[in-house]
Amino acid sequence: MSLLTEQIIASLTDNAISGKAEYFPRFFKSGQGEYGEGDKFLGVIVPEQRKVAKAVYKEITLDEIEELLHDTYHEVRLTALFILVYRYQKLKSDHDRRQLVDFYLKNLDYVNNWDLVDSSCHQILGHYYLEKEKTLFYTLADSGHLWRQRTAMISSYYWIKRGSYDDALRLAEKLIDHPHDLIHKAVGWMLREIGNKDFEVELEFLRKHYSTMPRTALRYAIEKFEPSLRRLFLNGSL
Structure with a gap:
């Protein structure tokens, strides 16, 4: 040392x-x-x-x-x-x-x-990797390793902040059924960040997945929604 x-x-x-x-x-x-x-x-x-x-x-x-x-x-x-x-x-x-x-x-x-x-x-x-090919992150997402999978999802935060959502959404879709709540939180957090930039993009993703996605991920994703819309998602009545 x-x-x-x-x-x-x-x-x-x-x-x-x-x-x-x-x-x-x-x-x-x-x-x-x-x-x-x-x-x-x-x-x-x-x-x-x-x-x-x-x-x-x-x-x-x-x-x-x-x-x-x-x-x-x-x-x-x-x-x-x-x-x-x-x-x-x-x-x-x-x-x-x-x-x-x-x-x-x-x-x-x-x-x-x-x-x-x-x-x-x-x-x-x-x-x-903002403007580079992103195979690395799909490899990490498929690794079966908790921290590498979280790395794949959270790395997309930088792209989301700059208005690039496609890979973040694909990674979220890939990881959405993960068994661990730390991935549920990561997916929900990144979806929420997408919604902060473009609400309609997040809404479209949630309409497709909200009824089957883990509850923790959903709660993180809709945290900043209007109460009435949040209730519709949580009650499964959208």
Whole structure:
């Protein structure tokens, strides 16, 4: 481990809050048989992690970022991802961006909880693939791996924000019958974001699927609808 990575971990440890260290394992479901089984927590809040990431992202090497990404502590991995996002956002060439995309994909096994996915994938993969062929995301969606499937869906957030919905809708359709509620939430969230940009596009999708889609996904998708329309969807009477 390099001196810099040791300093980063020490800084995070110094900012740990004991009450958070006790709460986070329950919040992120790290108990036996839960989706985050075995994950460990220092008890560091996100603003402190971002502060550390902003202080080092210009000087840290990819090898050092990888050391952090492979750490057993959740907050160390998340800080590494914040560093990677800050680094990516400063790059100007497609070649340099591709290097970070390849690095991210190589280490995707360590992007292994919903907040790690949500804090990084759309800003790196979503950005890079905005105007590129998107086979990668269908492969991730078909992987049978919870975090890779969530990565596929949440990456579309970047495209949705820029008015591109087709792939997001196809991924939502592919994942809509997934058994896990973390995918239901991801699908519903992205549908809601589409509706924020173009209500009719979301409405057309929901008219086709609302009667059979998981209730959690539906509730997320219609969260901002007018109460009367929301009731029609929930009652199955549209």
